[in-house]
Each structure stands twice: as C-alpha cells, then as structure tokens.
Amino acid sequence: MKISFKLDYKDSKTNARLGKVLFNGKEYPTPMFMPVGTQATVKTLSPEEIKEVGSGIILANTYHLWLRPGEDIVQKAGGLHKFMNYDGPILTDSGGYQVFSLAKPKDISEEGVKFKNHLNGDTLFLTPEKSIEIQNKLGSDIAMSFDECPPASASHDYLKQSIERTIRWAARGKKVHNNPNQALFGIIQGGPYEDLRKYSAIETTKLNFDGYSIGGVANDGESKLDMYKAIEYSTPYMPEDKLRYLMGVGDPIDLIEGVIRGVDIFDCVIPTRLARHGHAYTKMGKINLKNNQYKDKFEPIDETCDCYACKSYTKAYIRHLIVENETFGARLLSIHNIRFLVRLMENIRESIQKGTLLEFREEFVQNYYGGKYEVK
C-alpha cells in the first residue's frame, strides 16, 4: 500500500497545518520530524529504539546504499524494511544532496551527475532514471526526485538554469517511476529568490507528484532569513492536500519557523550528529556535555525529558562515555536528541490545536535562547 497524507486542520493565525501520514494501517501525525539513517541505520539506534522515541518516518540514502551494499543486495534481502528490520515508513533521498556535497559544478550535465566515489575515488554517474531505479529496488515508501541541490552561494543566473534542469530531471524520473507502492516527491529549488521559487514550485507541481519538498536550504551557512524566505516563496504554490517536506532542517527553532510557514515534515542529521559530538538539546538551550562543568553533575540532561537516557543516566556519566569515546554515550544522546525533537513536534501540534503556536514560539525562544534570539 502506498503511503498517503491527509490534511486535517489549518491554523488561522499562521500557515501551520495538522495532518497525518497513513501507512500500513497506522497514522503518523504531522508536523513531524524524521531522523536520518543514511546507511539504512539511524546511527547507533536500533529500530526498537527509533520507535521508542516516537519517530515515524526515517530516511535512508540512495547514493550510499547504491555504493554499499548495492541496491540489488537490498532488493534480494526483501527491500529496506526487511533488510534493516524496520516496519515504519522509510523515505529515500535521491542522491541530490550528494550533488551538492560531492560533485563539482562542472560534473553536472543535462544527462546526470558525475561523482567521485568517496570510498575509493571511482568515477560514477548518477542520472534521474538511475536514482529512481535504485530507489525502486531499495523499496522505500517515499522516493525523492533526483535534483541538483545548489550551494547557498549560487547566483540567480546559475540557479535559474539549475532549477530548469532539475524540473526536466523530475519529469524524467517520474516517467520511469512505476512502483505503485512507492510515493514519489518532487523538489522545489530556487535559493532565496521569490521568482525562482515560484517558477520551480509551479513547474514542479504541474508534474503531479505525491508530495513536494523544499530543497536547497540550510546549505553551507545560508542565513536563516534566506531559509525562511525560501519557504515563504514556495508554499503558496504548493498544493494543500499534499505533504510538504522541508529537506535537511534541523535546528529546533527552524522546525517551529518551518511549521509556522506551512511545512509538514522535516529531516535532519543534526540530532544524531550533535549526539555523537557530545551535544544535547535541553529546554534551556543546547549544551556541550564534553564541557568540564558537567563532570560531576549527577542529574539528568533535562529534568522534563521522558527519554531512556534522562530517566536512567546522569550528565556526568554520559559525559564520561562521550569523553571516553564509548558508543553507548552516542547512543544515549542520540535517543535524547531525537526524543527532544519528537516532543518538540508534539508540543507544536498541540499548540496548533489550541491556536497558540505563536505563543509557543515565544516561550520556546525565551527558554532556549534566554530571549535573545534574532533571525539573521
């Protein structure tokens, strides 16, 4: 059964929406945060732990799984769900982000993108058709169109020709996509430019995808202001009855700002990466547990948190694990950080329900930034 989306409610004071993703007889409420599991694993977490923290959809990556173990192996295993023992919904990114992180502009042609394999330097070639074919074999529930994800520094001229090509790539991918059990999403690009976002959104939605995402955001130090503009310039042209996905975001405040601007789902590596680097989200802001001051703090990371790490372990112990580079520390912090974002989304949904989302935002900023948050 193909995954589907139902829009339930629209906030009157903001563009926020409440809805649900329907999959396998289960409902996953939106707005939602999706943890990233690039290599068919949310780093350090078992599928049981992923569910325990309350995550719904998780991400995997086409590029990485194409290289290893190869889409044929995953297919032979019976698809991603069986391969990794996860029965919740899985979204695969198309490899578009790797166009940004691995390829050089000159490696991008109408046909596709030339990559240097980051494992051994081999030259590889990925096309929209190939990306869809791989995602089909991986058996994800949501496949993403293969796009170019340009850097924040890209000029208006470059972006213009880039989004036109990305739209042609989206059409090519859609043409070869024939898996009735897999949704296919289109990706809107255009940097912080109103005309380009509008153009990209209108042309991409004409192709009638199952959902739409806003891409090319939060790259290489793009300002938050530009990110918010990118969302604001895109959503007016995105259909209301389809899932809206802001790719690669992330930061707690950005999740709130994204929802206010009409986004339904988000994904980001940041909670798990920060965890591996010793950082923890708390209501009162992000803390670096590696800091000396936590060495004898025998208290949970966040008194108000209901996660496994906070229920059973202290800052001092987790700090010790992180400092000693023990994987259990990364695991506890990953559980905590994802749980923090999942609870943040729960609170956001509650506030939408109550019509107090903007007040919730103020309260969050007051606590998390000590009131000193300024959009730049």
Next chain:
RNA sequence: GGGAGGGUAGCGAAGUGGUCAAACGCGGCAGACUGUAAAUCUGUUCCUUCGGGUUCUAUGGUUCAAAUCCAUAUCCUCCCA
C-alpha cells in the same frame, strides 16, 4: 669501581650557536556542525595589566647572541666489573 648515553612546556618527543616561547603527537580547555565523504573538523594550551616578562635539571663560564659550546654539581638509563 670503570665506561657510555641522556635530563626540553602537563606527558612523549624534535631542535645541537642567532629566523626559538621552542616543530610534532598525546593529554587539557573551548568552538563548529541543518536532504551524513561528518564517533568529524577548527581554535587554543609558560605568565601577562598584551607594553612585555620568565623558560629548555642546577650553578658558573665562553660569546654581540646559548635549549644548543665549556666546567662543575645533580638525577636517570644502559654496559663492563
């Protein structure tokens, strides 16, 4: 008792007359991270009122100039008795 080598910043270790407050590694202290080339990367680590001050086991000496050369002391390691 005889002989050889050596003592450099928190630790290990380069440096053997000026470009040396002294490479590099570790450890320490911070910072960054937004569709994961990311358990990674960056900064900093003698003192300082940022003018400068005090260092290379100790003391004395040679020299315009010493971590580097000489003398003595001291400690460590190894070898022979």
